[in-house]
Amino acid sequence: MGSVDAERGLIRQVVRDLPGYQPVDSLEAVARETGHTVHALIKLDANENLYGPSPRVLEALTRPDDYHLYPDASQQAARQALAGYTGADPDRIIVGNGSDELIDLLLLATVEPGDEVIVPVPTFGVYLDRPPLFGATVRVVPRRDDFDLDLDQIEAAIGERTKLVFVASPNNPTGNLVSAQQLVRLLRTGVLVVLDEAYFEFAGRTLLPLSREFENLVVLRTFSKWAGLAGLRIGYGIFPPALAEAIWRVKQPFNVNTLALRAVEAALADLSVQMQKVIRIRLERGRLFRGLRRLDLLQPYPSRGNFILCRVARGDAHDLHRRLLARGILVRKYDDPLLRQHLRITVGLPEHTDRVLQALREIADEVA
Numbered sequence: 001m002g003s004v005d006a007e008r009g010l011i012r013q014v015v016r017d018l019p020g021y022q023p024v025d026s027l028e029a030v031a032r033e034t035g036h037t038v039h040a041l042i043k044l045d046a047n048e049n050l051y052g053p054s055p056r057v058l059e060a061l062t063r064p065d066d067y068h069l070y071p072d073a074s075q076q077a078a079r080q081a082l083a084g085y086t087g088a089d090p091d092r093i094i095v096g097n098g099s100d101e102l103i104d105l106l107l108l109a110t111v112e113p114g115d116e117v118i119v120p121v122p123t124f125g126v127y128l129d130r131p132p133l134f135g136a137t138v139r140v141v142p143r144r145d146d147f148d149l150d151l152d153q154i155e156a157a158i159g160e161r162t163k164l165v166f167v168a169s170p171n172n173p174t175g176n177l178v179s180a181q182q183l184v185r186l187l188r189t190g191v192l193v194v195l196d197e198a199y200f201e202f203a204g205r206t207l208l209p210l211s212r213e214f215e216n217l218v219v220l221r222t223f224s225k226w227a228g229l230a231g232l233r234i235g236y237g238i239f240p241p242a243l244a245e246a247i248w249r250v251k252q253p254f255n256v257n258t259l260a261l262r263a264v265e266a267a268l269a270d271l272s273v274q275m276q277k278v279i280r281i282r283l284e285r286g287r288l289f290r291g292l293r294r295l296d297l298l299q300p301y302p303s304r305g306n307f308i309l310c311r312v313a314r315g316d317a318h319d320l321h322r323r324l325l326a327r328g329i330l331v332r333k334y335d336d337p338l339l340r341q342h343l344r345i346t347v348g349l350p351e352h353t354d355r356v357l358q359a360l361r362e363i364a365d366e367v368a
């Protein structure tokens, strides 16, 4: 730690305790390191949508506009469009700078120092990393061997200081869903449940209708996956009214920029075009899964997202990651002991599936 901090105790203890920030290598850096061109790299490590956004979105983004003006702080048109898409009351909808920002805002609005947040693991790392910054303690509850929620253990973990429970469906990285019965059981405990449906379009199933019945359900969604707009940072949440009001109070007025707000409207106006790509990804997911299952190198888990988690059955997962990288293929590896022997592969275009399977067949021969 630098001397300014040592002298004045400038940095909060909880920040000092965080693991050092490790930026993901840029594609340029990976290309340099592996000797491939950036365009030759196959990026299957971040669950992006490799089809990209719909034509109407691209057209809307190139329109010259009033960039000298602030964006609409009330997000009126985007929220109205989202109300049409979700069937939710626009007053309950808030757009965020990615759903990541909404996670922070939720914590900012609800957590008192000493509160607890329950996180069934393995899951999306942000649920683990962010609560301590707001004064909350994270209580991890392991999922069952098949990655299903262990509701008995979650219920046992709920205590006086429990503020909320994070549940992703489909879960990242395990790809499985939460059932309606499971969610209802959780909601009946009375605890605030944050249901993260970042990937629900790839599952074709949502539990959002339960938010009409339960005042303790928040549903988070994103445009990073189905809409192919990870770079624009667009997430949205459907909140119970009291929580929506609190989020409006704590969020920065211009948290979502003009282009992102415009992209929400354009993407929803071009829904059928974009959903064709989602359907293609779902079909490709089946092909990738079957191809992976045929290799004795990996054991893939069934997934309802745009990614497949695989247990590396032969050799070391980080070594396999390196060998794929040397061939210009980026997949996600993990340091978390729960997933250390796993890799997550995003479902890309058909040619990406071909290249990954070919590379894995070659590697299987190498490590025989």
Ligand SMILES: Cc1ncc(COP(=O)(O)O)c(C=O)c1O
Pocket (backbone or CB within 6 Å): 046, 047, 097, 098, 099, 100, 101, 124, 168, 171, 172, 196, 198, 221, 222, 223, 224, 230, 233, 234, 235
């Ligand atoms: C479960 C889950 N929630 C949220 C996000 C982040 O979404 P956004 O890009 O909208 O911040 C991700 C991204 O990978 C995710 O896997």
